Amino acid sequence: MSSKHVDQPRTIVEKIWDNHIVAEQPGAPTLIYIDLHLCHEVTTPQAFQTLRDRGLKVRRPDLTIATMDHSTPTTPHNLPILDPIGKAQLDQMEKNCADFGIRLYNLASDKQGIVHVMGPEQGLTQPGMTIVCGDSHTATHGAFGALAFGIGTSQVGHVLATQCLLQQPSKSYEIRVEGKLQPGVTAKDIILAVIAKIGIGGGTECVFEYTGSTIRGLSMEERMTICNMSIEGGARAGLVAPDDTTYQYIAGREFAPKEKDWDAALARWNQLPTDEGATYAKTLTLDANTLEPMVTFGTNPGMGIPISGLIPDPANISDPIEKSDLVKALKYMDLKPGVPLKGQSINVVFVGSCTNSRISDLRAAASIMKGRKVSSKVRMLVVPGSQQVKKQAEAEGLDKIFREAGADFREAGCSMCLAMNGDQLEPGEYSVSTSNRNFEGRQGKGGRTFLASPLTAAASAITGVVTDVRSL
Amino acid sequence: MKFETVESKTVALPIDNIDTDQIIAARFLKTTSMEGLGDNLFLDWRKLPDGSLNPDFPLNKPAAKGAQILVTGDNFGCGSSREHAPWALKQYGFKAIISTSFADIFKGNALKNGLLPIVMPRDIHAELLKWSGIALKIDLASQTVTLAGGRTVEFPIDPFAKECLLEGIDELGYMLKQEPAIAAYEAQRAGSVNTLA
Numbered sequence: 001m002s003s004k005h006v007d008q009p010r011t012i013v014e015k016i017w018d019n020h021i022v023a024e025q026p027g028a029p030t031l032i033y034i035d036l037h038l039c040h041e042v043t044t045p046q047a048f049q050t051l052r053d054r055g056l057k058v059r060r061p062d063l064t065i066a067t068m069d070h071s072t073p074t075t076p077h078n079l080p081i082l083d084p085i086g087k088a089q090l091d092q093m094e095k096n097c098a099d100f101g102i103r104l105y106n107l108a109s110d111k112q113g114i115v116h117v118m119g120p121e122q123g124l125t126q127p128g129m130t131i132v133c134g135d136s137h138t139a140t141h142g143a144f145g146a147l148a149f150g151i152g153t154s155q156v157g158h159v160l161a162t163q164c165l166l167q168q169p170s171k172s173y174e175i176r177v178e179g180k181l182q183p184g185v186t187a188k189d190i191i192l193a194v195i196a197k198i199g200i201g202g203g204t205e206c207v208f209e210y211t212g213s214t215i216r217g218l219s220m221e222e223r224m225t226i227c228n229m230s231i232e233g234g235a236r237a238g239l240v241a242p243d244d245t246t247y248q249y250i251a252g253r254e255f256a257p258k259e260k261d262w263d264a265a266l267a268r269w270n271q272l273p274t275d276e277g278a279t280y281a282k283t284l285t286l287d288a289n290t291l292e293p294m295v296t297f298g299t300n301p302g303m304g305i306p307i308s309g310l311i312p313d314p315a316n317i318s319d320p321i322e323k324s325d326l327v328k329a330l331k332y333m334d335l336k337p338g339v340p341l342k343g344q345s346i347n348v349v350f351v352g353s354c355t356n357s358r359i360s361d362l363r364a365a366a367s368i369m370k371g372r373k374v375s376s377k378v379r380m381l382v383v384p385g386s387q388q389v390k391k392q393a394e395a396e397g398l399d400k401i402f403r404e405a406g407a408d409f410r411e412a413g414c415s416m417c418l419a420m421n422g423d424q425l426e427p428g429e430y431s432v433s434t435s436n437r438n439f440e441g442r443q444g445k446g447g448r449t450f451l452a453s454p455l456t457a458a459a460s461a462i463t464g465v466v467t468d469v470r471s472l
Numbered sequence: 473m474k475f476e477t478v479e480s481k482t483v484a485l486p487i488d489n490i491d492t493d494q495i496i497a498a499r500f501l502k503t504t505s506m507e508g509l510g511d512n513l514f515l516d517w518r519k520l521p522d523g524s525l526n527p528d529f530p531l532n533k534p535a536a537k538g539a540q541i542l543v544t545g546d547n548f549g550c551g552s553s554r555e556h557a558p559w560a561l562k563q564y565g566f567k568a569i570i571s572t573s574f575a576d577i578f579k580g581n582a583l584k585n586g587l588l589p590i591v592m593p594r595d596i597h598a599e600l601l602k603w604s605g606i607a608l609k610i611d612l613a614s615q616t617v618t619l620a621g622g623r624t625v626e627f628p629i630d631p632f633a634k635e636c637l638l639e640g641i642d643e644l645g646y647m648l649k650q651e652p653a654i655a656a657y658e659a660q661r662a663g664s665v666n667t668l669a
Contacts, residue, residue: 023653028632031650033657043554045504050644059654071502085502092504136553136577152555152581154643162647164654168630200489201547204576234550236576300489300550321545321601325488418498418552427521439493439551441516 009275011172012241013207016147016272020130022164029166035129037159038115039066039102041093042420043134047157048096058100060163065124066097067105069114071420074383074410077107083422100160113386113412116140116354120224121388123253127242127269132159137354137436139230142239143223144246145272147207149237170236171281172274173206177214179288184470186364187222188356188434188453190214191229192294194286196304203235206281209274210240214288220249221358228355229436232301241273293469296438296451297341298329303438305341307456307468313337332440333448334428341450341466348431349380349407349461350443351454353417356434357385359392361454366398368458368469369405375464380407381423383415407461419444432460475586475637477611478567480540483604485530488545492578495549495557509556510563535605543570543600548589549578558582568610570617572597583633584643590617590627612638 010018023031037060044066051058058064071086073079081087090107097104105111111118116137119125127145132138134156141148151165158165175194195202208230215223223240230238240246247266250256257265292306303326305311311330314337317323330337335344351357351365362384374380382402384390390412393399402409416423417435419442425431427446434457438449450466459469500512518529525532542561548571549557558581561569568588582589588610592600600606609618612634616624636643 022657023650027635028646029630031647031653033654033661042501046506046555049505054644056648070498083502089502089504134553136551150553150577152553152577152584154555154581154584158644158647161644162650162654163658164647164650166632166643166647200550201573201575204547204573231551234547234575300491302489321486321488324486325545328487418493420498420501437491437493437551439491441497442493445497445499445516446521 009277011274011278011280012145012209012239012272013147013170013172014278016128016130017169019128029168031164032130032167034132034159034163034165035063036119036124036131037064037163038119038131038133038138039064039156040069040115040133040135041089042070043153044096044156045089045092046153047134047160048100050157051100051160056161058102058160061101063163064102064160066093066102067112067115067118068093068107069412070414070418072107072413073421074413074415074423077411086421110387110391113388114354114357114414116224116228117357117385117389120144120220121253121386123250123256126250126256126265127246128272132165136231137228139235139237140224140228140354142227142230142237143220144250145239145242145269147237147239150231170207171205173203173208173235174280174283175208175210176212176283176285177210177288178212178285179214181214181288181291184293184455184468185291186453186455187218187225189291189294190286190288191226192296192301192304192451193291194284195229195233195302196294197286198233198284200232200300200302201234203230203233206235208233208235208238209280210238215240216243219360220245221360224358225355229301232436242269293453293456295341295456295466296449297333297335298326299332299438299440301436301438301451303329304451307342309340311335311337311339311341342468344466345430345464346378346432346450346460346466347429348425349374349378349457350383350416350431350433350435351457352381352383352385352415353435354385354414355436356454357383357389359389361434362389362393362398363396365454365458366401368455368462368472369407370401372405372462374406374461377464378461380461381410381416382407383410383423384412386412416443418442419447432457432466474640475567475588475612477609478540479607479609480567481538481604482541482543482570482600482606482608483530483536483539484543484601486545486601489547489550490544491551492549492554492557493551496554496560501554501556506559509560510565513560513564530604533604539604540565540567541570541608541610542566542568543597545601546572548574549582550575553577553581555581555585558585558587562587570597570600583630583637586637588612588637592617592625592627596625
């Protein structure tokens, strides 16, 4: 599989790919180099065991960094961990990192946090890099113009041992968003609208490149929200070409290049954006002007509607499996077709996850909560993405706004996004959640999830029903 | 992880977009080993809230007993990167999954564990999805599925993954042999590869 000649116009995805080819052999996928390997406690233990069994070392501990997030309690970190299996997994992470010489931001570290929040905030995530993690939301780092994707545990072992992966090249899929977002409409609504349009398998074998005036106008945190959910559209990764917004975010962070190295890095990064005349395998264009706040009603992230819309009716669907899947989803969600989702009673609101737990997400939620009370029918959890986000929120007094409104403001972690750590829905409960997946049981066995933005989530917490934030 | 042929009946699970949270729920990912996952495969579908088997779930019906081939709807394995999903499917007893499409990460994870993801043409797939208990023979070397009447259908597979499965080639072993190329790449990239040290 040979790469394009560099004189031909290339997409940013092709450029990063070409820069990382280690070896190409006939009959085998390309061996590509990985610049940054992020690790967490859930998808690495079996990979470290493979290294032990085979007597291998971690090839580049200096390009590997670990944190704790998935099984991590969001109760104060100085309290004992009650779940013995979760504790054993966290203990194993400590041991693996100590044995193999890997830097770990553990529960005692002020840098601990969700791996996809921690990486960018420490300046680890940089344009043009290849970044992997045993986690499908690794695409988040694509916001910086990096080729970042999730891998399985076997591949975690491959990267630990060789700092490389065997990969087939991906197709570039342009998602162009043009226009101005209306008040109350956010980056989360853009990506939910994209996935509702193309379906959750629409990006299979592709990498999304998000382009257009709307994307250019977004902050880095907003771009991360969009890239984060590329996997929910079936894509391997998603990215945004770097620009001044990117560089301003990175400059001065702990692992960012400094002084002369910074100038050299800028020169390299400026070469990355897609060349004029480069071709995409597919293109989708979205008009930001007409977007509304989006909310999902079903059991996959593609089952989304504008907040003013109606829940689809299986009677209008001809494909038999598609129809039965919608019937199944509505049965699980206990919802009727043909009616608005707006006004549906809820039990829980979760603001958090690698999609929407950064400081701007907390500020957005707090702007709605300030001076208001969480409905007496609702339990609300606000879980910052990292200890750094938590510290910043406290410095700005956001924790007080949440607590005074009656919400629970917790320690950093993945929390109720995937309900591994004890933060979970009870069977039958409904949540409005700023996370990324509404699969059956994702937030707890029998739980029912409506995915939405932090604004929609906060507004719904106040009223106790799925709410259009623009009506508050 | 060798794979040559499998002769078995099928079990049909006619649902599109089966995600990895259904295959193996996140609450079972706290393990630090690969073992013990098969018992929790599709658990919240397979078992009723009281812990008894759900008699309506296709895997629990008599026709499914001993089936090593799972036939499912489109886009099987979407969602998370958890390799626990193919581990659980293998431990439950499946050797191949037939669909019209697979999510990328799941497909890669399955192949690395000797679980064959087979993409069938839509018309054949639709037939296979109608009933459980259809006898099939899957032959990896010829990349064919043979139906009971003797009809043979070809399926695509990445040539490298095929060779690894047929020859029992260990991918990590293959990569370790590329050490000179890796060292050369690092030397050439010196100064531009990020270093955390």
